[in-house]
Amino acid sequence: MSELAFEKSLKASRAFEIMLADIKKGLGHAYRIVCADSDLADSFCLLVAANAFCPNGGCLECVECRKVLHKTHADVLHFNLERTDIKKDDVLELISTVNMRGLSGRKIYVIHRADLMNATSQNKFLKTLEEPPENVTFLLQVENELGLLETVRSRCSAIFIDRVDEKEIYEELLNMGKDEHIAAVAAACSDGMPGKALAIAESQDYIAYYDAAASLLCRLNKSSDVVELSPAVQAMKDPNVFLDVLSIIVRDALVFKHDPNNTIAKALNADIGALSEKFSDRALAEILTQINAVRKKTSLNVNLQASIDNLLFCMLEVKHKWQ
Numbered sequence: 001m002s003e004l005a006f007e008k009s010l011k012a013s014r015a016f017e018i019m020l021a022d023i024k025k026g027l028g029h030a031y032r033i034v035c036a037d038s039d040l041a042d043s044f045c046l047l048v049a050a051n052a053f054c055p056n057g058g059c060l061e062c063v064e065c066r067k068v069l070h071k072t073h074a075d076v077l078h079f080n081l082e083r084t085d086i087k088k089d090d091v092l093e094l095i096s097t098v099n100m101r102g103l104s105g106r107k108i109y110v111i112h113r114a115d116l117m118n119a120t121s122q123n124k125f126l127k128t129l130e131e132p133p134e135n136v137t138f139l140l141q142v143e144n145e146l147g148l149l150e151t152v153r154s155r156c157s158a159i160f161i162d163r164v165d166e167k168e169i170y171e172e173l174l175n176m177g178k179d180e181h182i183a184a185v186a187a188a189c190s191d192g193m194p195g196k197a198l199a200i201a202e203s204q205d206y207i208a209y210y211d212a213a214a215s216l217l218c219r220l221n222k223s224s225d226v227v228e229l230s231p232a233v234q235a236m237k238d239p240n241v242f243l244d245v246l247s248i249i250v251r252d253a254l255v256f257k258h259d260p261n262n263t264i265a266k267a268l269n270a271d272i273g274a275l276s277e278k279f280s281d282r283a284l285a286e287i288l289t290q291i292n293a294v295r296k297k298t299s300l301n302v303n304l305q306a307s308i309d310n311l312l313f314c315m316l317e318v319k320h321k322w323q
C-alpha cells in the first residue's frame with residue numbers, strides 16, 4: 001500500500017493532470033491549491049513535489065520520493081504545518097529564505113492554509129509572489145478562497161481539488177486496515193472529505209453517536225419510546241454532532257431505497273437496510289427536514305430538551321402518517 005493517502009483518486013484527478021503537464025514543461029511560480037479538505041490538499045502537494053523531484057517520474061518509493069513524503073526533503077519547504085494564523089513575522093522569515101539556493105537548484109514551498117494569512121502578511125508576501133527567484137514554486141493550500149486578497153489570488157494559477165467519492169474513501173479506509181463498520185460510517189459521514197473521514201474513523205465518540213442514532217431510529221415506534229429515548233440524546237456530550245449524524249443516516253436510508261447496491265449503504269446494511277424498510281420515502285424526507293430545522297434551532301441555544309422531545313414526537317408522527 002502506498003504511503004500517500006488517497007493516492008489513487010488524486011492521481012486520477014484533473015488537478016493532478018494539470019500539474020503533471022506543468023512539471024513536464026516547467027512549473028509555474030505560484031499555484032493556489034483550492035480544496036475543502038486540508039489533509040487531501042496536503043497529500044496532493046506531496047504528490048506534486050514527489051513528481052517534481054523523483055528521477056523515476058514520481059515512483060513514491062525512491063529516496064527522493066520518500067524524503068518528500070516524510071517532509072524531510074531539503075528543497076520542499078513546508079510553512080505553517082500547524083495550520084494556524086500566519087502573521088507578518090512568519091512571512092518575513094519565509095521571504096528571508098526564498099533567495100537561498102536549494103541543493104537541487106529548484107525549490108518548492110508548500111504554504112499550509114495560506115487563506116489564514118492576515119492581510120498585512122499577504123501584502124508583504126505579494127512582492128515575492130510578483131518577482132520570485134527562478135526555480136522557486138509556491139503551492140498555497142487554500143480552504144476558503146475569500147481568505148486571499150484579490151492581488152494574491154490573481155498571481156497564482158488556480159488548481160481545484162474535488163471532493164472524493166464516498167465509495168473511494170470507504171475503500172481507502174479499508175486499505176488502511178480500518179474495520180468495515182467504522183470505514184463505512186466514516187465514509188458515509190465524510191462529505192467526500194478524506195481528512196474528515198479519517199478523523200471520524202479515529203473517533204470512538206463519533207462512531208458511538210452513529211450507532212446510537214441508528215438504534216434510536218430503529219427503536220422509535222410508540223410514544224413511550226420517546227420518553228425513554230429523549231433523555232439519552234439530551235445527555236450526549238455534543239447533541240449537535242448527534243443531530244448531524246442522525247440526518248446523515250436518514251439521508252442514507254433514503255438513498256438506499258433507490259440504490260440498494262450502493263456499496264457504502266450495503267456495508268451499513270444492518271442499520272440502513274432495516275431503516276429503509278421501517279420508514280417510507282415520504283416519512284424519511286420529512287424527518288430529514290425536521291432534523292435540519294432542529295439543528296438550526298439548537299445552534300441558537302434554544303431549550304434543548306423541548307427541541308429533542310419535539311423532534312422525536314414529530315418523527316414518530318411522520319413515520320406512522322406516511323407508512
Ligand SMILES: [Zn+2]
Pocket residue numbers: 054055056057058059060061062063064065066
Ligand atoms: Zn521516486
